[in-house]
Amino acid sequence: xxxxxxxxxxxxxxxxxxxxxxxxxxxxxxxxxxxxxxxxxxxxxxxxxxxxxxxxxxxxxxxxxxxxxxxxxxxxxxxxxxxxxxxxxxxxxxxxxxxxxxxxxxxxxxxxxxxxxxxxxxxxxxxxxxxxxxxxxxxxxxxxxx
Numbered sequence: 001x002x003x004x005x006x007x008x009x010x011x012x013x014x015x016x017x018x019x020x021x022x023x024x025x026x027x028x029x030x031x032x033x034x035x036x037x038x039x040x041x042x043x044x045x046x047x048x049x050x051x052x053x054x055x056x057x058x059x060x061x062x063x064x065x066x067x068x069x070x071x072x073x074x075x076x077x078x079x080x081x082x083x084x085x086x087x088x089x090x091x092x093x094x095x096x097x098x099x100x101x102x103x104x105x106x107x108x109x110x111x112x113x114x115x116x117x118x119x120x121x122x123x124x125x126x127x128x129x130x131x132x133x134x135x136x137x138x139x140x141x142x143x144x145x146x
Contacts, residue, residue, distance in 0.1 A: 024083030031075045031088070038068055042136070045113075045129055055117045055125040062114035065132070066107055073103045087145040095142075102139040109135040 041061050048058055076092050076099070092099045109132045116125040 024080040027075050027077065027080040028084035028086045028088075031072070031086075034068055034072065034075075038065060041065060042129075042132065046133075049126045049129050052122070054120070055122050056120045058125070059114060059117040062110060062117045066110035066114055069103055069107045069110055073100050089143050089145055092143050099139075099143050102135075102143065106132070106135040106139060 041064060045058060045061055045065075049055075076088065078093065080086075081088075081090060081093055109128065113125065113128045113132055116128055
């Protein structure tokens with residue numbers, strides 16, 4: 001019961017922050033932090049494949065990639081084109097349908113990676129890691145500055 005009160009107290013303290021309107025730089029910081037985590041996770045997956053790790057143990061990481069990419073496109077609302085240090089190209093906003101499609105392709109690739117991890121299919125998982133990397137690169141080609 002004490003934990004419940006502590007959690008509730010923390011929620012009350014965080015309420016002003018959680019309800020405050022996000023600024024462009026907040027979105028940029030969230031995008032960058034998430035992409036850093038994704039890059040680290042993906043790098044770890046590549047190392048694990050090379051080390052011939054049991055791919056079933058990689059399911060949480062693959063699920064995390066898919067979950068992140070489902071959320072990622074929502075972090076580019078109108079008005080976040082400027083206001084911070086971002087490598088996002090204007091095409092993210094001017095070609096929104098293309099950007100959303102590229103993100104959806106990555107979600108599909110990451111979800112297939114998770115499905116292969118769950119199935120324990122090491123060979124197909126290794127091949128799918130490459131597909132995920134290509135999907136990342138395809139999005140960066142059109143929507144991220146070098």
